[in-house]
Amino acid sequence: MRRPDYHTHLENYALDRDSLLRMAEAAVAAGVDEIAVTEHAHNFLQCRDTYPPDNDWVHGRDRPDRRNWDLEAYLRLLEAARAEGLRVLVAVEWDYCPGYEARLERWIRSYPWDLVLGGVHWLPGRTGGWWGFDIPEQRTEWEHRDVDRVYGDYFRLLCEAASTGLFDVLAHPDVVKVFGHLPRQDPAEWYEQAAEAMARAGICAEINTAGWRKPVGELYPAPAFLQALYRQGVPIVISSDAHWAEHVGFGFPEAERAAYSAGYRTRCVFQARRRLEIPLSRPDEG
Ligand SMILES: [Zn+2]
Ligand SMILES: [Zn+2]
Known part of the structure; x- marks a missing residue:
């Protein structure tokens, strides 16, 4: 039974073969047969033009550890790994920043990606700039926010991100x-709208096990959200969002069980941005 992990990062290591091998070897050890390396687009110097200029964190003004990697070197590294026989997809995780769709589209069209992940990580700052609501150093901003409004803003952007049609997943x-801030209102309507937007756009949703490693301690998406996705016919991938080798394939049997209980019997694999649904293993098959 195939078990791909379509969300992994090199940013805590280096942009080199050793780091990639480390992830690939961890994948084999975890029973994962293929990984997509989905580095954050903002780690590539060339791709910063897809972010608002007043995003201080992305542009490295308030983080000394800013990566300034070369996108061409990244693509060469992944292509070379593939030529060596490693099961690696050439992929990227891009942030959805409203107003930057045209630039994003140029970058996406210009390179032979296997898979383009899209994510919402930024909301407008209260006094200008942008707030990375999932970044630990920016966590205190939550104390100044109305949680329901944050959720409303987040899900509106998520629906917009889906409808751009730019992303595969x-x-x-x-x-x-992420930090366990839960809304007062029932999130069911947000879930339904997001699931509808993804279904209309014909894109995949990611079951991401990183939520189990975060303060919230819950899979992304929440059970009710996963059920809404299933009802709307949105296909899935299962991913770890590993930023460290030991997290590749993290929690996969449990995540597969969650998908199965929600009704899913298939998961997706990708190549050159073409999607294929393959059987999801039955929980008792591991
Ligand atoms: Zn992300
Ligand atoms: Zn990620």
């Missing part, structure tokens, strides 16, 4: 809950 669809 929407990553961690309810990452807004």
Whole structure:
């Protein structure tokens, strides 16, 4: 039974073969047969033009550890790994920033991606700029926000991101809950709208096990959200969002069980941005 992991990062290591091998070897050890390396687009110097200029964190003004990697070197590294026989997809995780769709589209069209992940990580700042609501150093901003409004803004952007049609998969669809801030109102309507937007756009939702490693301690998406996605016929991928080798394939049997209980019997694989549905293993088959 195939078990791909379509969300992994190199940013805590380096942009080199050793780091990639480390992830690939961890994948084999975890029973994962294929990985997509989905580095954050903002780690590539060339791709910063797809972000608003007043996003201080992205442009490295308030983080000394800013990566300034070369996108061409990244693509060469992944192509070379593939030529060596490693099961690696050439992929990227792009942030959806409203108003930057045309630039984003140029970058997406210009390179031979296997898979483009889209995610919402930024909301407008209260006093200008942008707030990375899932970034630990920016967590205190939550204390100044109305949680329901944050959720409303997040899900509106998520629906917009889906309808751009630029992405193959929407990553961690309810990452807004990362630190455990839960809305007072029932989130069912947001879930339904997001699931509808993804269904209309014909894109995949990501079941992302990183939520189990975060303060919220819950899979992305929440059970009720996953059920809404299933009802709307939105296909899925299952991913770890590993930023460290030991997290590749993290929690996959449990995530597969969650997908199965929601009704899913298939998961997706990608190549050159073409999607194929393959059987999801039955929970008792592991
Ligand atoms: Zn992300
Ligand atoms: Zn990620």
